[in-house]
Amino acid sequence: MSTLTSSTPENSPETTVALFSIQDRDSGENGRMVCSIQDDIPFALKPSVENYYRLVTEGALDRETTAEYNITITVTDLGTPRLKTEHSITVQVSDVNDNAPAFTQTSYTLFVRENNSPALHIGSVSATDRDSGANAQVTYSLLPTHDPQLALASLVSINADSGHLFALRSLDYEALRAFEFRVGAADRGSPALSSDALVRVVLLDDNDNAPFVLYPLQNGSAPCTELLPRQAEAGYLVTKVVAVDGDSGQNAWLSYQLLKATEPGLFGVWAHNGEVRTARLLSERDAARHRLLVLVKDNGEPPLSATVTLHVLLVDGFSQPYLPLPEAAPEQAQADSLTVYLVIALASVTSLFLSSVLLLVAVRLCRRRGAASEGRCSVPGGRFPGHLMDVSGTGTLSQSYQYEVCLMGESGTNEFKFLKPIIPNGLIQNTKQN
Template sequence: AGIHGNVAYSLFQGSGGSQPFVIDEATGEIRLKGALDFETTPYYNMEIVARDSGGLSGKCTVAIQVLDVNDNAPKLTISSLTNSIPENAPEAVVAVFSVSDPDSGDNGKMVCSIQNELPFLLKPTFESYYSLVTEGPLDRESRAEYNITITVSDLGTPRLTIQHTITVHVIDINDNAPAFTQTSYTLLVHENNSPALHIGTISATDSDSGSNAHITYSLLPPQDPQLALDSLVSINADNGQLFALRAMDYEALQTFEFLVAATDGGSPALSSQALVRVVVMDDNDNAPFVLYPLQNASVPCTELVPRAAEPGYLVTKVVAVDSDSGQNAWLSFQLLKATEPGLFSVWAHNGEVRTTRLLSERDAPKHRLVLLVKDNGDPPRSASVTLHVLVVDGFSQPYLPLPEVARDPSQEEDLLTLYLVVALASVSSLFLLSVLLFVGVRLCRRVRKASLGGCSVPEGHFPGHLMDVSGMGTLSQSYQYEVCLSGDSGTTDFRFLNHYSQ
């Protein structure tokens, strides 16, 4: 009692110092003087001393258990990491990591996860270690990069979570051959094109990357050994442009086919093929050719028509062809010139030459027809044909040959003009020669007359049987006499009578 019953409490010096506790000296209440950390010191042992005023004391030990709270988030530690994975790897390890949580109980238990629908798996290895692996071969062409987020959560209340992101690049492997945009190509080119003409482009794509996607184009040997492909087309190896090496001729080659290969730059290289068909389009570069009647024959063909032929009588049929095609080969016939217009006509579509009326006696026996054969091209081309028609009374009657070679109308006109000039010159020359001859004869006679001076009388004795004619007498019937009239006489009808015996 009294002062001997007053007790004072204190911490034993041996366990004090670093203790985060204090004790009330009068009441003995133990209080914290700082924050506790379960992860540093999970429990404490303290010795308490009680002393009275008389100097007596007693001891006891107080054990303090620190209760854990979820105040630490999990930790993730990467041990190994591979950021690039070949796409054809069957199962590859991307990363190995460990997780830890200093809390206890459920606060220290952890779960790991990644996003769903990714071709990766988390596999626990031992204790708190995990590995991130691929489920199977990856496809870079579908997805070239993955961002994987690893989530680690504890089971405390409330839960604490951490996340770590790993970026994985998929390395390309040459596992895709080039693919053409079309399985076959049809290219059109007009004939008579200029050499080195760009006629079309083929294109292929490769879903790989880098050198695995670099495409080179080439021509494959043609299946037809007769096709000289190297002289027809060439291809740009870098962009697939096709060029015509020479002018195409539709009449010689309408279409041809060949294969084109597209090869990538991978190792090993992959390739694919496409069929290219080149169609040569026709141009109107050929004039119609007349098969009948032949125009180059030495003796022209002559058609016979009976004079009694009815209107519409088929004289002949002009046969012509055109080596072009389509409308460039559609032929029409037209009568350009005829010896007697209106007697013959030609059907525009089949070339049949027919009479249009009855023949009469006044119609000429020989006729010359010039026909035009024209195609339907743009611009149109044409050829002319000359027909010789002979009108006969019967087919047994021989006919006169016509001129051997049909001449151009302009040439005939030139020849006719030449003939007229020659004939005129000949007639003029003959006329001038006749005039000169006539003048010469007259001059010659005048000169001869002047030299005689009168009538020439035979010398010597006249025969006795001559009679005087001054009266009414008559000359002898047995003789005729030469009579000369003087120049002064006005009668010049008879100058000389030849002397001859009856």
């Protein structure tokens, strides 16, 4: 039995695989022949001219299912006894590019820790092609994204042959926590076939942000001072330190601790919420001003921290005027001092003037006590002393004015009723003429 090798492309129905002829040297029935092949293959024998046959495909062959067929052709005569011979044909199915590359997963999720080094290998994608030869060679590429804010070309790259991905630069979790894109896989057939898969990159947080204090502000300006009444009970809420952390998870869990205090044991800080409370009752021996240093620390590894300074002023009550701390800005302190001096000077001048008037009235009352009668008024003939009244146009009374004093006498007592100026007639006439 001889063997013949033949090749036929897949997906080609009714294709002639081989053409052969048979013969028998006998005559009559002994020379008549019957030709056949096995039944379980997609091939058939079709007679051509006398003693010639064609081996053809009955349907489209699929190389990916069966790449090779071994066909046995049996020729039997009709003599007695019957004689037969067999001939083998090996049919190899040649590949046609009828399969697109297929990814091993429909989607990929890759986890990358932030602050990675550039050119870091962050993962791979893989696709296979059931074809053979060039039809099975796969190349990878990044497909264009529809997100205008995602500059994909600056974030990741892919090796066209191996499918190894994504980081071109250091990634920042606080700026970009996750992003996704599609990767294409194409074979080198003609025409080329392709497919794509979704890739999602998730950044893992690194503890690279220290806590940031929102209150009280630590911006170098005049410190914020908290007022604390001396009557406060133990556990009194003085203030609360408010801080945030740009990280996530345990890297953003904050705890608070009192590092230093002007008077240890007087204040305490709650570890989980930053509340500053009194630890005991206050006494007269406690200082009026206190400075607290609070530590804010995250739970990262290693932990990062920040400090905040608090100023507390003890007062007898919230109605007590607030006095600025000595650390206040010099310009503000100077302005406040000048205002106080002006108020004191104005009050002194006003007091001196009122005292002088009241003293003069008292003296005149004493002189006229005997002459006063009930319901009558006396007009004193004298004038105020010049050294008290003549102030040369400073807004006080002139010595050309007189005062009318009304006294009411009853039961031996004198009472000051009213005081009003009397303008001399000459002054009134001069005024009218002017």
